[in-house]
Amino acid sequence: MPSVQLNSHSENAEKKHIEHALLPFLQSQSQNTLTRLYQRPSSCLSLFRLLEPVERQIIMSLLWLESAIPQSTMNTWVNREGRKLYDEAIATLGRLNILPTNLTNKLALNTTFKMSFRQALTGGGTSGSFGVPAENDDKSPAQDLESLDSFALERWETILHYMVSSGTEQQPTKPSQGVLYLLQRSGLMSTFQGVLRITSAGFQFLLHSPHDQLWDLLLQYLHLAEERQMDLVEVLGFIFMLSTMELGKEYSTENLSGTQKAMLEDLRDYGLIWQRKPTSRRFSPTRLATTLTSASPPLPTSSGNSSGPQEGFIILETNYRVYAYTDNPLQTAVLNLFVSLKYRFPNLVVGSITRESVRKALANGITADQIISYLMSHAHPQMRKNNPLLPVTVQDQIRLWELERNRLKSQEGYLYTAFASQADYEFVLHYAKELDVVLWENASRRCFFGTLGGHANIKGFIERRAMGSNQ
Amino acid sequence: MDNSSHLSVVLDLSPAQWYQSPLSLDSFLAQLLVFLNAHIALKHDNSLAVFGALPDKSVMLYASSEPPMDTPATSDPNCYPPFKRLDSAVTARISEQLEDPLLDVTTPSAIVGALTKALCYINRLSVATGLVDPRILILSVSPDLSNAYIPIMNSIFSAQKLKVTIDAGQIYGPDTVFLQQAAHLTGGSYLHLTETSALLQYLIMTFLPPPSIRKVIAVPTQDKIDFRAACFCHKNIVDIGFVCSVCLSIFCQPTPVCSTCRTKFPIKTLQRLNASRPLTISSANNSARPTPVSTPRSAATAARHPPMSAESIQNGSGTSAVANGSGH
Structure with missing residues (x-):
């Protein structure tokens, strides 16, 4: 069943851990920059929250140790199944210069990071890195x-x-x-x-x-x-x-x-x-x-709508119809990217997913997976009772529409024709097959198509053969 | 794996025990607060509740879902505001409770009460928001209270049902049998601290990782668990007990009638069990044993009655075997 395979595939994709977007950027920075960044307790705390759970626990375990501990000691704490995760975590921390790699076989936190992060947890110091509050002003009270x-x-x-x-x-x-x-x-x-x-x-x-x-x-x-x-x-x-x-x-x-x-x-x-x-x-x-370093929604629910964006507002039916309970022009406009909208009511937009609308989205560079994940993350609470969340037919069809676009594949190469004899043809073809450069062959017409990279070899081979037969 | 986690901490604040402990309550609290901050720091959405077990009563000291109202007006630029709120709320509530003139310092602290409150709190949150992997951490300084056996076991069973992991740390005093069992039965970790100088490091390495992380980075586990139970009749912790074959109540000596389910046992079984008891115990308890109250019955009725079975509980081996199978 293709549908089953597709579903399991998408679930795996969701479970795969995704590194926070900021971390690769930080890893590309110089050690000096990172160490200067770690001088502020608030930076340490925020960065800490962007890390993976295992990385956070490693930092915590090492935070209050005064001296470096041998790697072998730390290794005894790691379960065999968790070995890979643990090694990855150590490597990431090394790249972030939180666990400097200059010590051989020992683990110790970057001294600057250690001092600042300790200060973040215990409070105190004079860095003022958590923001200096303004004096209360009676004339202009804080915004609600x-x-x-x-x-x-x-x-x-x-x-x-x-x-x-x-x-x-x-x-x-x-x-x-x-x-x-x-x-x-x-x-x-x-x-x-x-x-x-x-x-x-x-x-x-x-x-x-x-x-x-x-x-x-x-x-x-x-x-x-x-x-x-x-x-x-x-x-x-x-x-x-x-x-x-x-x-x-x-x-x-x-x-x-x-x-x-x-x-x-x-x-x-x-x-x-x-x-x-x-x-x-x-x-x-x-x-x-x-909410930059948390998982809570960064935007409040939009006004005048009982089922706001965080709770989800889209209902998708098996007949490809989409009901979106929203009055938000932005959400309507985003939906319009891949749904052909039919009716608009004060709090409801109705449309349907058609081949044309999805192809238009695909032409804009949106992938089928992105459409499906958008529909999933914005599904209406009523939809959440379904298992699977989205109708399988619609999911599969959107993916099939995407595959449709990939029917033609172009590759550059050379067509070899007009072989003198069937033996000649087969001899050259055999050589080309050994090189694994044949893309297409047709024995009845005595021609085959080879890749661009294999051309020099085949050309040389034919020339050598022609010279050999002439002698 | 990267879900927010909930931690409820039950603190044993028995003044009498803390007075004897080499670690002062102040220094314990200072290290504990850093541990609590570390839990909050792990994730923005992590929630926390702190319960205090005082002599004869238990109180909720802090809950992140119900932040204290009396927050300081100006916040400290050098401190993360949630840490500040947590720390000041916990210390203020503890000193307020301990300064209570009506506090009878000699009464043992109500750990079970606090544990039950923690379970109720977790249950309330689970119903409302659906907690994942909630945990309870009990930090105790008091020895086992044998009359708390039944309520503790009941709490353990509710924890199992709620899928709550119970971690336990005995910071001062002898090993506690009941907390060991609580941790073992709920898949938690039990730690008996003999060295209090590095308390914070112990707390962080043993009790900070949520259950999902424990699959990668291990936490200390018990290789020896004391499975002894307390008898229902005299609340003694027993090595060999007698178990009612109907309701599984535990007694330190054979009784003719089960005090829990009122099952009557045949006189012959009683005699046989009494004969099989180890001599030291039977002679010591001979005088205290209640005399059989039931009148001799006919053999026909006696056969209907289930025989009582002796349960031998081997200390430390981790197995409990029922010596005699039930007779019905």
Whole structure:
């Protein structure tokens, strides 16, 4: 049964562990940069939370040891089945310079990391890395959670909505210049005939979870910061600091460095922080910022809708019909990428998944797996009672539509024809087969097709043979 | 594997025991708070509850699902706010409880009460949010209380049903039989600390990893478990007991009528069991043994009655064998 195989395949893909997007970037940084980053307790705590569970336990086990312990001692704690996971974890920590590899056969944490992380757990010190709270001001009380949430949501959806409706006739609100530049630099949008248009990477980006989208953009921001000669440690430190801050509290900008003050403007555009005025000396992190290192949803449920995006709003039936309980223009626009929409009601959009609509999405660079995972992650609570979650017929059909596009495969090569005799043909063909360069053969017409790479050999072989027969 | 985990900690705060312990309560709490912070640090969504077992009562000291209202207005820029809240709430509640003038320091602490509260709390959370792999950690300094045997066993059974792992650490004093059994029966880890200088390291390596990590990085396990039970009649911990073949109640000596299910045992079985008892115990307990109250019955009725079986519980071997099979 193909359907069974497809399902088991997708389940395996989900279980496969996915490294956090930031870690490869950090691993590419110099030891010096990393050590400077680890000077701040808040950075250590946030980074720690991005690691895998086994890595976290290894750090914890080593944290309070004063001297290095032999690797063999630590190995005795590892179960045989967990050996591979453990070795991978040690290697990752080594690349992050948390477990320096300069000691032979001994394990000890990076001294800077150890000191800062201990300080993070026990409190104390004078680093102020968890954000200096602003003095209470009676004239302008702190923003309440609701307005912070709606601010973050509005900013974030403006960006996504701009992306999704670029290239159509709609004229959505433009995000700020900085955001547009970032979108362009990250390859999510590109200029096409003088107009910014979404790329296939951009389409794929739209179907990611908000959490992944946020980190994608921040990662691009970090790359950009490198080019702008901004101090990476300051930038990362500030992002990590935001992730440990409290929602609904105001923090003072006075202790921030010049780089970090410059970042305030960018982060405001992305909706990560809120400021009363651009010149204000205080700022509040939004939910987007405070959930950076957690699994809780970074965006509040959209207003005026009982079954918001976090709970899921899509019902997919076996007859390919899609009912989306939403009034959110962004969600409707994203659905429009792969669903042909039929009716719109105040709180409901009805459409169906057709061959044309899916092919349009595939042509935009979206894969079948992305469509299916989007439908899964946004499934309505009612759908969650089904097992499997999505109708198998629809899942299979979407995958089959994707396979349909891959019917033709082109390969460059040479066609060998006009052999003098059947013996000649078979002799050369045998040689080509030994080299494993034959792509197609037709014995009745005495011709075969070889790859580009094998041509030199076959040509030489035929020439040698021709010369041999002439003599 | 990377799910958020819930930890409920039951702290034994018996003042009398802490007074005798070489480790002071202050230094214990300081290390414990770092351990609790480490649990919160592992994952943003990790939840935590702390219960205190005081003489004759048990209280909830902290729960992350119900953060304390009286948070300090200005937060410390050098401290992660959730850690700060946890630490100040736990220390404030403990000193508030210990300064209670009505506290009778000699009464043993109500560990079972705290354990039961922890189980109820976990049950409530599981129903509401669906916890994965909840755990209870009991940190005890008191010796076994034999009259707590039955409630502890009942708690263990509820923990098994709720799929809660119970970890136990005996920080001071002799090994406790009951906590060992609790940890063993729920798949947890039991640690008897003989060395208190590195308490935090012990806590982190033994009790911090959630069950999913324990498949990769092992935690100390017991190679010897004391499976002895306490008898239902005198609450003594017994090496050889007598088990009612109907309801499995344990007695330290043969009784004619089971006190739990009121089953009557035939006089002949009683005589045989009494004869087979080790001499030392039978002679020592001879005077205390209650005299048979039942009047002699006819052989026909006696045959209907199930015989009582002797259960020999071998200390440390990890097996308990019923010597005589039940007769019905």
